Amino acid sequence: MAVLHNRISQEELKRRLMEETEPRTTISFYQYFFIEDPQAFRDQLYVHLNALKVFGRIYVAQEGINAQISVPTPNFEAFRNYLYSIEPLNGLRLNIAVDDDGKSFWVLKIKVRDKIVADGIEDPAFDMRNKGRYVDAVTFNQLTDDPNTIVVDMRNHYEYEVGHFERAIEVPSDTFREQLPMAVDMLQEDKDKNIIMYCTGGIRCEKASAYLLHKGFRNVFHLEGGIIQYANKAKELGLPNKFKGKNFVFDNRLGERITEEIIARCHQCGEPADDHTNCANEGCHLLFIQCKKCAEKYEGCCSTECQEVTHLPLEEQKALRKGIIKDQNIFNKSRARLRPRINS
Incomplete structure (x- = not known):
């Protein structure tokens, strides 16, 4: 077998x-x-x-x-x-x-999951077959030359922070399921405008485009293949690249460089930086942006408190984090400051 x-x-x-x-x-x-x-x-x-x-x-x-x-x-x-x-x-x-x-x-x-993207949609009338129109890199650039076109980033806040398209609207949230109703509320006054949604590879913005149509929007588009396909096509065709910075990815790399602009800042010292890392203290594991100097100073940790924990014997570290439930531990600059995170 x-x-x-x-x-x-x-x-x-x-x-x-x-x-x-x-x-x-x-x-x-x-x-x-x-x-x-x-x-x-x-x-x-x-x-x-x-x-x-x-x-x-x-x-x-x-x-x-x-x-x-x-x-x-x-x-x-x-x-x-x-x-x-x-x-x-x-x-x-x-x-x-x-x-x-x-x-x-x-x-x-x-x-095996209930859905391939957790969306929180429970309306049985929602139909993924009724989705927005694809736009490729060429059409995306043409449509976004019009100042009346609305560009919506359907990624999480920490993805948007390190890189996004010119004039893109952020829907500031930690999860896609939170973003969908937020996007509908934010765009109510723009129902008749061209709305282009994008994400990393296309899966979230495709579902978001269908959700907006379900909620009565009309001229909804989504970027085919997301940022990844756009970046490859822009390079291949010699197009002006309207994406600035780094594309966050959910694998060991935590990001891929699209353009040389660094549009984010280190969450510890405030210097320009766009490298995400997870706090080296396994009891914290906070996802945050850290520059090279701070990475050396704090030994990959988000705080001196976490740094001190990593110097303890391994068995003591394990005892400290026993019972800790780690769900999404992500630094959100709009909600909090980096702080001691030993048992919380």
Whole structure:
């Protein structure tokens, strides 16, 4: 019987990844389509992708698939051929990472979820088939030359902070499910204008475009392939790049450089910086922006208190964080300052 999950420790997997000499390509893709038996689909997918040495994070639900993966570059064609052999995925757009060292993932995880994007939508009349119109990089630039076009960033606040399109509106929230009703409220007076929504790879803005149409909006567009596809096409076609800064990504890289502008600041000293990191204190693990000087000064920690914890014996550190529930621990500059985070 085929093994349908990983049985090796995370530490060992990371070590093996760092020792790999074979190049890897980081890819993201998604597709909204009906899957009758998500668990069976998941298991079949795992067997084939594991055989191709694919690493990454994939969510499967009745509404479709959402994936961020890395594949050994020599296996790319075999991977694509397998994916395209699945009828609803035939010809699927694959977003190739812009700034990639191949060290984005070290294990393959495929999980069955209720939805491929947690959206909080419970209205049974909502229909993903009624979605906004795609715009490519060329059309995006043309439409956004019009000052009356509304550009809406459908990513989280910490993604927007390090990079976004010119004139893009931020919907300041921690989660996509919070953003959807917020976006509807914020855009009420612009219902008749051209509204272009974008996100990292397209999955969130596609659903957001359908949600706005469901709420009575008319001229709704979404950027095909998101920031990743736009950046690749802008470079390929020699277009003016209207994205400024870094594109946050949800893998080990935590970001890919799109343009050289640094539009964010270190959350500790305020100097220009756009490198996200997780606090080195495992009992905190706060996601925040830290410049190189502060990374050295605080040894990768968000505060001196956390820095002191990392100097304790390992068993004492484990005792301190026992019982701590770590959900989303993300620094939000609009809500809080960096502060001691030992047992909270």
